[in-house]
Each structure stands twice: as C-alpha cells, then as structure tokens.
Amino acid sequence: MADVRATPEVLTPPEAPPSPTHVATRREDYRPPDWLVPEISLDFDLDPQRTRVRASLEIVRNGDHDRPLRLDGDELTLISARVDGREVEPGLDGKQLVLDLPGSRAMVETEVEIAPAANTKLMGLYASGGILCTQCEAEGFRRITFFPDRPDVLSRYRVRMEADKDRFPILLSNGNNIAAGEEGDGRHWAQWEDPFPKPSYLFALVAGDLKANSDSFTTMSGRKVALNIWVREADLPKTAHAMESLKLAMAWDEKVYGREYDLDLFNIVAVADFNMGAMENKGLNIFNSAYVLADQETATDADFDNISRVVAHEYFHNWSGDRITCRDWFQLSLKEGFTVFRDQSFSADIGSAPVKRIDDVRVLRAAQFPEDAGPLAHAVRPDSYIEISNFYTATVYNKGAELIRMMATVLGAEKFRAGTDLYFDRHDGEAATCDDFVKALEDGSGVDLSAFKIWYSQAGTPKVSARLQHDPQTRAATLHLEQRVDPTPGQPDKAPMPIPLRTALIGEDSCAEIAAEQLVLLEKAQATIEFANVAEPPLLSINRGFSAPIVLTVDRRPGELERLAQCDTDPFSRYEALQELMMCALVASATGAAADLEPVTRAVGATLRSDALDAAFKAEAILLPSEPLIADRLDVVDPDAVHESREALRRAIGNELRDDLASAYGTSGAPGHDLSPAAKGVRRLRNVALALIAAGDERVGATLAHRQFMAADNMTDRQAALGTLVSLDAPERDQALAAFYDRFHDDPLVLDKWFALQAAAQRRETVDEVQRLAHHPDFRIGNPNRLRALAGTFGYNHWAFHSPDGRGYRFLTDMILDADKLNPQVAARLIPPFGRWRRFEPKRGELMRESLERIVGARGLSKDVYEQASKSLA
Incomplete structure (x- = not known):
C-alpha cells in the first residue's frame, strides 16, 4: 500500500474559495427503505492495489410503490451490473446507482473495483501495516460495493475471499468459517457465513499475516465458544490482558443482563490505523491496537483499564447494537449510550466503583458539558446532520449513558433488569428506536418514564440551584430547588427536565447522616422538599453519585464545603466537595479577587492523612480541576489568568503540604506487575503527589521525577515521571525525553505517548515544540493515533493552545x-477547541474566529470538517 503515514511535512493550504454547501439529513424525513435485501453474497479477489468485489443481492420491494432501487456507492469503479442474470446499464444519481425494477423481487449483481492501499480515509476496505481490513460504521460499506447503506436494511451475509496465501494467510469475516481451500498459483480462499441478519455497517473483513492468542469460554448454557485475538506475531505477548478482559465481560453480561454469546466463535483483530477505538462487527471486532496491546513495560494502568473497558464495550454491543440495531443514525445513542452505561457498570464492578464514577464524570465535564454550552450543542438524539460521523460525540455516548443511568436509578435494579430483558426479547433481530427502548423499560417495570424522553430531544445541560434552610427551633429543614436550561442553537426556549437527585443531610457536628438518602425527582422549574427531625445544623449532600448530569450551584455557609470534604458519607459527594472548594478559590484568583487558599490546603491535608480513604480515592480527590473546567466558570476567559490561578494553588499545596505529599509519595506496595485496584491506587497517589511536590519546589521535583523515571519497572511510573519533567525547566527534562525515545522509538503506541507528553507540557515553548514535532521523522499525519497524540493533545492544552500571539491556533488550523x-473524519474531531471563541477575551476570540473562517473557506473542504467549523462560527 501507499503508506499514508509517510507524510511528515505540514502542507500549506491553498487559496480559499467560496464556502461549499452541503445538504443536511433530517430525522423528520425518515422513511422506511423502499427495498430490502434479505440475502447478500460477496466475493472478494483481494489485492492492496486493486480488489475486485462481486456482490449478489436478493432484492425485495418493501411495500406498494413504484420507486426505483437506489444503491449507495462511493469511490467505486463499476465494471458490470446485472438484474436476474441480464446485463443492464444502470443510471447514476450523484453517487447512487439507480435501477428500475418491474417486479417485487430481483437478483441484482454488481462487480466493482476498489483500491484499498489508496484509501486514506480508513473507511471501507483499506490497508494498514500489510493487513487489509474494513471499517463500515457509519457509511463505509458503500465504499466496498453498491448497497442500500442504511442501518434498517438487515441482511444475511455469505462472504468468499481469495488472496495470495503468503501475504494474507489469514482470511476472516463475520460469523462462521464454513469452507476453505487452495486455488493454485499460491492463492487460497475462505468462505464465511453469518447466520444473523445485520446492517451493512456491521460487515467486517480482515486479511493478513496474523497470529492468534486463542482461548475459550463456556457459556451459561454449556456451549464452548472459541476466542481469538489476532495480531502480528511479535505482539502476541501483549494480548493476555485483552483476552482476560473479554472473558470477564462475557461472564458479567450473563450474570447482570442474562445475555449469552450466540456464535461458536469470537474474533478480535488489532490494527495500527483506525479512526475509532474499536468496532463491534458481529463476531469479528476490529480494534485500534491501542485498545488491545499492553504489558507493564509499555502500557500504563490507565491503558490497562481502557483496554478492559473497550473490550467489554464492543463485546456488549453483541446484544445492544448487533442483535438489536438502530433504525436510523439519529438513534445512535440507542446502542452507544446504553452500551457505554453497560461498560461503565462493568468497570465499576471489577475495580473501584467510586473512582470509576469520578472518572466518568470527569470525562463528561471535560468533553460533553462544553459541547452542550457551545455552538456544537445537539440533543442525545439529534434532529439533523450533514455528516453522520460528526455525531459520534460525547453527547450521544456519555450523556446518552447518563440518561440511561437516570432511568435505571428511578427504576431500581430489579425493575431496570425486567425492562432490559423485555427490550432484548421484544426487539431481537430488529432495527429499533430510542422510543422503543424507553417503552420496553416502561412495560417491563410498570413505571411511566415518558417525562425522561425530553432528554433525548432537548440539548443543553440543566443548571440547578439549591438552598437549604434550617430552623433549629422546629427541627425542620427545607430544601429549595430551581432549574433552568440555557438556549442552544435551534432551541431558544427550554422546558423543565426530570432530574433525579439522590439527596441526604449530613450532621455538621456528628458527620453522620441525619436525614437518610432519598431520591428527589425535580420535574418542574421549582420545587420544595421538607425534612423533619433535623436536630443539628445540616450539611446538604445532593446529587450523590452524580445521579443527574447537571451543573449544580448550592448556597453554602462558610466552612460547609470543607466539612463535607471531611465527612460526607457518599464518596462522590465527598470528592465533589473538595473539588468545589478548590474551584471557588481558583475562580476567585482567575478573576482578580482575593482567594483564600488555606481552606483548600487544610482539606487536601486532611484527605491525605485520612486512614479511612484508600489511595485511589485520595489521588482523585486532591487532583486540581483542569484549566478548561476553570474557564467554564468564567464569563470572559483569559487563559493566562486561568493558568496562573491553577499554578498558584498547586504551588501552595506543594509548599504547605510538603511533608504530607512526601509521605504519600513514599507509599510502597505497588510493584509494576501488580494490576490490582489497590496497587493501581498507590501508583496513582504517588504520581499525583510527585506532580504537586514539583509544583512547590521544581528542583526537588525534578530530582525525584528523574530518579523515578530511571528506576521505574512499569510504564505508569515512567510516564508519570516524564509527564512531570516535561513541564519543568530542568536539565533532567531533555535527558529523560531522549532516553524515552531511544528506548521506545520502535514501538508505535509508546511513541504516541512521547508525542502526547510534549504536546501537553505546561510551557510557553510548547507551541514551538509541537511545530518542531510536526516535522519529526516519526510523525505520521495519516495515522489517527499519531495525529491525535500531537495535534489532538495540543488542542486541549488550554494554556499553550491559547498562546496570545495566535501561533497555537495557526498550528492546529494547518493540521486540520x-x-x-487524507482523513476528514479524524480532521473534524480536531475542531472543538475553537468552538467557544466568543467566550474568550477579545484578542484571542478574534484570532480563533479567523482560524475558523480560514478552515471554512479552504478549497475542497470535506463535509465533515465544513459542518463542524461552520457551526462553530454560527
């Protein structure tokens, strides 16, 4: 193949022409397919430069109409088309092949030619490191053959592949391998059949020189399922964790949801070039290698956790996505929101549930809340799109998962399970909608959930204010709640939303629950809740466990947050109290007001010294809010002020608590091979403490970090040490970067870390360094992982990206x-850091706007990037 990664230079964009126009697809225009395809046979003559695809489609008219058959295609060379054995001359309407069929059934055969090696979009059939593989979600199948490429056309697939045996000894597709043989002249073939009807986006094919880590799993009904993880032979030792994660996920889905795997074979393939994290194709999951390959030498604890999460996520899709799929792409959260909720629950069960919840909420606030608050705001079930790939967003995935969580909270575990059982039984083998899912939960539980459907259609994050009044004479406490949702693009007027708030009162003196937790359902703009027999001053513990994805403002008395940070009985709310205490000081400092840092340092010290808290929780609790989260609290954002406020608090903690931090850093009991939650927690706390020590004293921090870097027996400690050093002006910084590169430059996934760490460095020189790294011989703009490591990481480096001279903006614009x-889908995901330009101080805001205008005006711009950039300008 033509290796798209071999493009280190940053190209200069051409002169800007008039902006392109692209037609939006609207949910209200949905119409069932005119034609169905119950059966399809595919015959591939595989070659990286020129692959022939012969398709035989059994076509059935759907309903009483006389509309022609329209088959989607993209970058296909049509060789021939036949209807019932007769060659025909089809019409072309744009990229669609159009056939007038007189009867109600027909056999349509096409032959096309495609060029996998030239497919830099990595959609359809493409080449990656000597492997041929596919990615068809959302609309990649049309880049393989002509087909009604929409999720509500479900077909049974029979696939035959023929290829050079030396180059491609392994030939895989969905379902079961039913035949194989030799063709002579060094070629061989394999035939696969999938017994379950599926949409075209779940089709998969892999051909390459691969070796398998093979194992098996016995299902709850006693069937033995063969499991294979296919990788390059050299990578086999790095697949053990992924295999163990797969078996854990299979057992968990049986136990928690009663879902048993339905084939006798389950394959996973790891590829180096992949737009997403992984893909749930029926029986043949294709993964970005970053979510398969791991050992202690090359992967961090976070990498191991992400592999477990993603392997589980794609496996869970077998039911929530494959057996039941989406009617149309507007229903994307039907499978993704539900499956994210399932993988979050799985990760919580096999690790630390409180820490997992903290991590989930941190991701939501970092990625989804800004979407809701910016020009790219959209509902969990959007109303329109120009390019569907742009709606693989935190709103659809993570907010969609929070919506499922809210309904599960309201129902309780037993009723939620009854509802999901009914959903799986009722819609098995169908293309369903979000409404179908809610209806199944209602019918299975007997609980009316219709009020929650507004979460699917109304964009924006609800803002809830809470005020607690206490009368010591009557021992009565009254909670006053108000909610509002700010206008978002296309939705100026908002209705109240149902918001389940797990709520308790904590005694300020006793540190005990003086009003047991209850579920308060806020459904109107305002509500009042009464508590009786409240004898001592109460502390409000609300939205416990982050029971609703809201922005919460609580009217607090002085000292209340500090006290809650010490004694709230809900782990998440205890974490939240300390984070909010920090945020109050950070916002005050960033806006030029006097900031009292002493309550923060006292609370952090108390957290570090607590014997009741485990190391993992301590690490998350004392980690300061990020600069983008601080900026979200400001009316006008000055990145320099935000950065200095955060650095000042880090310095104060590092100086005031040097002994406590040194004690935490000295914690033992976490050898690199130990992946238990306790050991990972110790490593996490040690490395958070190291960064704070360095904030208080750069010289001490540099010495400790370099010593840790040189002695580390695992990538977690090695990367954390380097992550501390990259932001310091110390000679150890360059020494460690050079040593890391020398040791790992032949490992692509570890080298991604090297690029990302430098792109995340908190230094003014970071802009110069990312520009230099863009010309590094190992930078490959065509490889999504490498592009995300450098340009993606830099875009979220709040201080460096927002360099006042605009160089950060120009760099990211050039990269986009x-x-x-080469790859519009990946390029479009680099746009969001520009999106909230209106909230920044005027000079930076204007520079960001100019960058967006430059993008929108670029010649030949893809609809992926055009949609994101033009909406960001609106």
Whole structure:
C-alpha cells in the first residue's frame, strides 16, 4: 500500500474559495427503505492495489410503490451490473446507482473495483501495516460495493475471499468459517457465513499475516465458544490482558443482563490505523491496537483499564447494537449510550466503583458539558446532520449513558433488569428506536418514564440551584430547588427536565447522616422538599453519585464545603466537595479577587492523612480541576489568568503540604506487575503527589521525577515521571525525553505517548515544540493515533493552545486542513477547541474566529470538517 503515514511535512493550504454547501439529513424525513435485501453474497479477489468485489443481492420491494432501487456507492469503479442474470446499464444519481425494477423481487449483481492501499480515509476496505481490513460504521460499506447503506436494511451475509496465501494467510469475516481451500498459483480462499441478519455497517473483513492468542469460554448454557485475538506475531505477548478482559465481560453480561454469546466463535483483530477505538462487527471486532496491546513495560494502568473497558464495550454491543440495531443514525445513542452505561457498570464492578464514577464524570465535564454550552450543542438524539460521523460525540455516548443511568436509578435494579430483558426479547433481530427502548423499560417495570424522553430531544445541560434552610427551633429543614436550561442553537426556549437527585443531610457536628438518602425527582422549574427531625445544623449532600448530569450551584455557609470534604458519607459527594472548594478559590484568583487558599490546603491535608480513604480515592480527590473546567466558570476567559490561578494553588499545596505529599509519595506496595485496584491506587497517589511536590519546589521535583523515571519497572511510573519533567525547566527534562525515545522509538503506541507528553507540557515553548514535532521523522499525519497524540493533545492544552500571539491556533488550523486531505473524519474531531471563541477575551476570540473562517473557506473542504467549523462560527 501507499503508506499514508509517510507524510511528515505540514502542507500549506491553498487559496480559499467560496464556502461549499452541503445538504443536511433530517430525522423528520425518515422513511422506511423502499427495498430490502434479505440475502447478500460477496466475493472478494483481494489485492492492496486493486480488489475486485462481486456482490449478489436478493432484492425485495418493501411495500406498494413504484420507486426505483437506489444503491449507495462511493469511490467505486463499476465494471458490470446485472438484474436476474441480464446485463443492464444502470443510471447514476450523484453517487447512487439507480435501477428500475418491474417486479417485487430481483437478483441484482454488481462487480466493482476498489483500491484499498489508496484509501486514506480508513473507511471501507483499506490497508494498514500489510493487513487489509474494513471499517463500515457509519457509511463505509458503500465504499466496498453498491448497497442500500442504511442501518434498517438487515441482511444475511455469505462472504468468499481469495488472496495470495503468503501475504494474507489469514482470511476472516463475520460469523462462521464454513469452507476453505487452495486455488493454485499460491492463492487460497475462505468462505464465511453469518447466520444473523445485520446492517451493512456491521460487515467486517480482515486479511493478513496474523497470529492468534486463542482461548475459550463456556457459556451459561454449556456451549464452548472459541476466542481469538489476532495480531502480528511479535505482539502476541501483549494480548493476555485483552483476552482476560473479554472473558470477564462475557461472564458479567450473563450474570447482570442474562445475555449469552450466540456464535461458536469470537474474533478480535488489532490494527495500527483506525479512526475509532474499536468496532463491534458481529463476531469479528476490529480494534485500534491501542485498545488491545499492553504489558507493564509499555502500557500504563490507565491503558490497562481502557483496554478492559473497550473490550467489554464492543463485546456488549453483541446484544445492544448487533442483535438489536438502530433504525436510523439519529438513534445512535440507542446502542452507544446504553452500551457505554453497560461498560461503565462493568468497570465499576471489577475495580473501584467510586473512582470509576469520578472518572466518568470527569470525562463528561471535560468533553460533553462544553459541547452542550457551545455552538456544537445537539440533543442525545439529534434532529439533523450533514455528516453522520460528526455525531459520534460525547453527547450521544456519555450523556446518552447518563440518561440511561437516570432511568435505571428511578427504576431500581430489579425493575431496570425486567425492562432490559423485555427490550432484548421484544426487539431481537430488529432495527429499533430510542422510543422503543424507553417503552420496553416502561412495560417491563410498570413505571411511566415518558417525562425522561425530553432528554433525548432537548440539548443543553440543566443548571440547578439549591438552598437549604434550617430552623433549629422546629427541627425542620427545607430544601429549595430551581432549574433552568440555557438556549442552544435551534432551541431558544427550554422546558423543565426530570432530574433525579439522590439527596441526604449530613450532621455538621456528628458527620453522620441525619436525614437518610432519598431520591428527589425535580420535574418542574421549582420545587420544595421538607425534612423533619433535623436536630443539628445540616450539611446538604445532593446529587450523590452524580445521579443527574447537571451543573449544580448550592448556597453554602462558610466552612460547609470543607466539612463535607471531611465527612460526607457518599464518596462522590465527598470528592465533589473538595473539588468545589478548590474551584471557588481558583475562580476567585482567575478573576482578580482575593482567594483564600488555606481552606483548600487544610482539606487536601486532611484527605491525605485520612486512614479511612484508600489511595485511589485520595489521588482523585486532591487532583486540581483542569484549566478548561476553570474557564467554564468564567464569563470572559483569559487563559493566562486561568493558568496562573491553577499554578498558584498547586504551588501552595506543594509548599504547605510538603511533608504530607512526601509521605504519600513514599507509599510502597505497588510493584509494576501488580494490576490490582489497590496497587493501581498507590501508583496513582504517588504520581499525583510527585506532580504537586514539583509544583512547590521544581528542583526537588525534578530530582525525584528523574530518579523515578530511571528506576521505574512499569510504564505508569515512567510516564508519570516524564509527564512531570516535561513541564519543568530542568536539565533532567531533555535527558529523560531522549532516553524515552531511544528506548521506545520502535514501538508505535509508546511513541504516541512521547508525542502526547510534549504536546501537553505546561510551557510557553510548547507551541514551538509541537511545530518542531510536526516535522519529526516519526510523525505520521495519516495515522489517527499519531495525529491525535500531537495535534489532538495540543488542542486541549488550554494554556499553550491559547498562546496570545495566535501561533497555537495557526498550528492546529494547518493540521486540520492537511489532515482533511487524507482523513476528514479524524480532521473534524480536531475542531472543538475553537468552538467557544466568543467566550474568550477579545484578542484571542478574534484570532480563533479567523482560524475558523480560514478552515471554512479552504478549497475542497470535506463535509465533515465544513459542518463542524461552520457551526462553530454560527
């Protein structure tokens, strides 16, 4: 193949022409397919430069109409088309092949030619490191053959592949391998059949020189399922954790949801070039290698956790996505929101549930809340799109998962299970909708959930204010709640939303629950809740466990947050109290007001010294809010002020608590091979403490970090040490970067870390360094992982990206325009850091706006990037 990664230079974009126009697809225009395809046979003559695809489609008219058959295609060379054995001359309407069929059934055969090696978009059939593989979600199948490429056309697939045996000894597709043989002249073939009807986006094919880590799993009904993880032979030792994660996920889905795997074979393939994290194709999951390959030498604890999460996520899709799929792409959260909720629950069960919840909420606040608050705001079930790939967003995935969580909270575990059982039984083998899912939960539980459907259609994050009044004479406490949702693009007027708030009162003196937790359902704009027999001053513990995805403002008395940070009985709320205490000081400092840092340092010290808290929780609790989260609290954002406020608090903690931090850093009991939650927690706390020590004293921090870097027996400690050093002006910084590169430059996934760490460095020189790294011989703009490591990481480096001279904006703009020429889907995901330009101080805001205008005006811009950039300008 033509290796798209071999493009280190940053290209100069051409002169800007008039902006392109692209037609939006609207949910209200949905119409069932005119034609169905119950059966399809595919015959591939595989070659990286020129692959022939012969397709035989059994076509059935759907309903009483006379509309022609329309088959989607993209970058296909049509060789021939036949209807019932007769060659025909089809019409072309744009990229669609159009056939007038007189009867109600027909056999349509096409032959096309495609060029996998030239497919830099990595959609359809493409080449990656000597492997041929596919990615068809959302609309990649049309880049393989002509087909009604929509999720509500479900077909049974029979696939035959033929290829050079030396180059491609392994030939895989969905379902079961039913035949194989030799063709002579060094070629061989394999035939696969999938017994379950599926949409075209779940089709998969892999051909390559691969070796398998093979194992098995016995299902609850006693069937033995063969499991294979296919990788390059050299990577086999790094697949053990992924295999163990797969078996854990299979057992968990049986126990928690009663879902048993339905084939006798389950394959996973790891590839180096992949737009997403992984893909749930029926029986043949294709993964970005970053979510398969791991050992202690090359992967961090976070990498191990992400592999477990993603392996589980794609496996869980077998039922919530494969057996039941989406009617149309507007229903994407039907499978993704539900499956994210399932993988979050799985991760909580096999690790630390409180820490997992903290991590989930941190991701939501970092990625989804800004979407809701910016020009790219959209509902969990959007109303329109120009390019469907742009709606693989935190709103659809993570907010969609929070919506499922809210309904599960209201129902309780037993009723939620009854509802999901009914959903799986009722819609098995169908293309369903979000409404179908809610209806199944209602019918299975007997609980009316119709009020929650507004979460699917109304964009924006609800803002809830809470005020607690206490009368010591009557021992009565009254909770006053108000909610509002700010206007979002296309939705200026908002209705109240149902918001389940797990709520308790904590005694300020006793540190005990003086009003047991109850579920308060806020359904109107305002509500009042009464508590009786409240004898001592109460502390309000609300939205416990983050029971609703809201922005919460509580009217607090002085000292209340500090006290809750010490004694709230809900782990998440205890974490939240300390974070909010920090945030109050950070916002005050960033806006030029006097900031009292002493309550923060006292609370952090108490957390570090607590014997009741485990190391993992301590690490998350004392980690300061990020600069983008601080900026979200400001009316006008000055990145320099935000950065200095955070650095000042880090310095204060590092100086005031040097002994406590040194004690935490000295904690033992976490050898690199130990992946238990306790050991990972110790490593996490040690490394958070190291960064704070360095904030208080750069010289001490540099010495400790370099010593840790040199002695580390695992990537978690090694990367954390380097992550501390990259932001310091110390000679150890360059020494460690050089040593890391020398040791790992032949490992692509570890080298991604090297690029990302430098792109995340908190230094003014970071802009210069990312520009230099963009010309590094190992930078490959065509590889999504490498592009995300450098440009993606830099875009979220709040201080460096927002360099006042605009160089950060120009760099990312150049990267977006260059990447768009190769892979529009990945390029479009680099746009969001520009999106909230209106909230920044005028000079930076204007520079960001100019960058967006430059993107929108670029010649030949893809609809992926155009949609994101034009909406960001609106």
